[in-house]
Amino acid sequence: MPAAHFPDSQDIQQQVKDRWNFLTKPPGSLGKLEELTARYAAIRGCAFPELKRKGLYIFCADHGVTVEGVSAYPSSITALMVRNFARGGAAINVLCRQFSIEAIVVDCGVNAPPEPGVIDRRIGSGTRNLACEPAMPRIEAELAIANGLGLAEEAVERFDIVGIGEMGIGNTTPATALLCALTDADPLVVAGPGAGLDAAGVERKARVIERALRLHNPDRGDVINVLAALGGYEIATMAGFLIGASRRRLPVVVDGFIATSAAMIARALSSDSIATAFFAHCSAERGHRIMLEQLRAEPLLDLEMRLGEGSAAAIAIAIIEASVRLYREMATFSDLG
């Protein structure tokens, strides 16, 4: 996993390693759990960190590119799912209840009236069709990033760790387009079925992305421009959130394909911005593995999930919590005499 490179990181990671070896177990026998605690502690800047207050942000938005038939579901499902989140009936709500994680729903630009109980950070009522014009003007990309930075500032006060996930019908298309723009990946190779396209649909989606890349000819040297041309409001907001969290040493568990595209944007904007990120899983969406390799991220889980919402991040938070609890609560051999 990407190293946490704060000035005190090495020292803290060594302290954590030393303590693990005093606990009642063979050295190293908890495998990745031991590494997770070391990294978590390094991020928090404390060799005996707490992990109690857990949040999960679900960033929601609509996408103009859905008019191209790139999704198995109609755009209107986004608003329906936002209501589902607010009422507690979605997958992410169930997982957050089980693992005592507070779920926070953020409307970054859904094509529907604001929903009670949902944080309003709306940039618009969905992006434009990125196959024909920039998904958003540059100023909107900047505003969404600023929203993310602001939300991270609030999250720092309230949580020890947060997950980030999303909902937005059509959003595997911008995420795939961003992957292609940032890495030269071929849309025909990396485009996947998203929420459930058939083979013909996947090819159509790849052609739409090809068309968009030709149209915008995005310049990697101007990341905001890439994001504005091909991104989404929730992706831009998550990118800002990651940057803000990394500055304030808040651990962020990145969920799946879309959230990872935001991590790629964040890293391109500021190389340190994934220094506090954990990557929850490798999703079943084709391009995700490539993104994770690009970020040198080692995902924790591989349960063939491809739902988004933060669903894998919630499970990963429980595993990181387990690692910290083990580290804090296990007896030492000297306790046993």
Added chain:
Amino acid sequence: MPAAHFPDSQDIQQQVKDRWNFLTKPPGSLGKLEELTARYAAIRGCAFPELKRKGLYIFCADHGVTVEGVSAYPSSITALMVRNFARGGAAINVLCRQFSIEAIVVDCGVNAPPEPGVIDRRIGSGTRNLACEPAMPRIEAELAIANGLGLAEEAVERFDIVGIGEMGIGNTTPATALLCALTDADPLVVAGPGAGLDAAGVERKARVIERALRLHNPDRGDVINVLAALGGYEIATMAGFLIGASRRRLPVVVDGFIATSAAMIARALSSDSIATAFFAHCSAERGHRIMLEQLRAEPLLDLEMRLGEGSAAAIAIAIIEASVRLYREMATFSDLG
């Protein structure tokens, strides 16, 4: 994963699949979580099963073969860890607290006086040295299996799901020997470091196993004999537990290398006995992957753990619980209108 093949399994699995597709998510998007619920429901014989009462059994015993220098730790650590379990200071206690799982410690034959709070199913004070004589007389293997059957009968009344794990200094040696006896695997290839042997130690251990295999020349047609010659009290008890649980449709999450060796014995004794088993993870111990392949088991986690105790099983139980909660608690699209 091995199919649950009760008379009503196919019907129930289909009902579960159908219900998953009514819930507010794209079909199949929860990946393995959807399969886990289908299998859990098929095992329970109910298309809308509960998963509330969770137990984790830690089977403990000592091993005479430790005199051959096959472990990085002295035998006396087994009794110390049993005390640690009873006091709540071990890794498995921490995990069970986090995930609301009841931990139950069973002394199957530790070389120490019985510990308060630990269930006494002692067969002896540790096995004999399997490199020189049978680890136990045949009657002891049978008694340990009977103990496991009895414990499973009690578990059926108390739990919806249980994990099985173990503690016993030296027990990767009998587990590896059983793997070799049941599959023709070569000790020099499959023996691993256990709790922390160096390369020379691993070779010594492999030679001890070779010697034992030559001495006993175990006949696969007589599984009890194989178990008596090369096994351990905790392994035999777990094998009995698995057989009992499968008869009573109790789901059992098998932890790591040692617990999986018990699953191999159980399956050799009765081919249906892993019909209710889930396999928690692929441990870092070399032979575990081979065992899992032999059993056609798909482990849930790969966190490079190699602790035992049921530590990976506890995390896997939380994930199976998540799958069942999602299935039971998520809204349907018609709930949303």
